[in-house]
Amino acid sequence: MPLDGGVSCLRRSEMIGIGIGELESPPLDSDQVHVLAVDDSLVDRIVIERLLRITSCKVTAVDSGWRALEFLGLDDDKSSVEFDRLKVDLIITDYCMPGMTGYELLKKIKESTSFREVPVVIMSSENVLTRIDRCLEEGAEDFLLKPVKLADVKRLRTYLTRDVKVSDRNKPKVPEDLSRFSSLAMVTPPPPPPPSITSVKSSSLEEIVSSSPPPSESSISPVDSPIRRMEMRSPGLD
């Protein structure tokens, strides 16, 4: 089968073979967004890789937090050297992984000098508010509820331009209004993403964030409330 540089045309055995370690796209075109995807599940890696490639990202997919750090050159404790060739525009990681969780990986990335500006998105199959809060407080850009859909990835794309990285520096760490994360809709059915986010250009992201209400008592409902409804998905045909 012809190899188009992506995973999708490979035979199963080949997919499994390279799925254990890394799934890597051909050499980086500097204009293309490069995403590092981290997930211990092979099935999820294949899916997220495809989702990202369909939205015109270059993808490197690894199966653990350790491999991610290795890839980023953060795996030893010496002060990191700038890897000029290594442009990572987004890191998307599963939360629940053996060894190093996505949260721990997030912390290490935010502690590094070279990669702390890179937006990190956490994925999880569980809609646990405390978990979400922890991640956002630690500087995660967004939190996606699994299973991840094309619309979720497309939404990530809208704020992922080269310019956004610059304005990110001034962004407060905790987004106060969780309703902007459409994958965490607190009522069913999930509302479409607010227009201000999907059409955002890099400069307006800062405006949106700075105009949010100041951090206060969480207006988010407790865990036992409507959020749990997210777990009950209706079958494909309603």
Add this chain to the structure above:
Amino acid sequence: MNTVVVAQLQRQFQEYLVSLYQQGFLDNQFTELRKLQDEGTPDFVAEVVSLFFDDCSKLINSMSRSLGRPESVDFKQVDSGVHQLKGSSSSVGARRVKNVCISFKECCDVQNREGCLRCLQQVDYEYKMLKTKLEDLFNLEQQILQAGGTIPQININ
């Protein structure tokens, strides 16, 4: 190309796919996966579900071993297996398998070995059933392509 034959096959395909949703085998995430397939990657869905079924087989085997001896069940291992199975079934839209995993997890949480064994049996049954159904579906796809037609994009909902 025999357009009558193609149209017939396409209709068959559509009806079969819709029935899989109606009977609860598949959910919306399967639809999402189909969106990721195109002429350049005609086997994407088949490849992903194939990996999923391999996963099922492997995880079921290891959980079966963990549940093997009543006096020394490793519930942690079983829980880990269920978690992985639930995750991947959710990612491919394998609704029935996923739902069994939810019950399975509950049995694990209370260390109910009997319950776990029942769930294990059920999850084994469900994934094999789905595998057969999807094989038939992919077969229909192949027939359509071989007859010179294209796979219909079906809007569920």
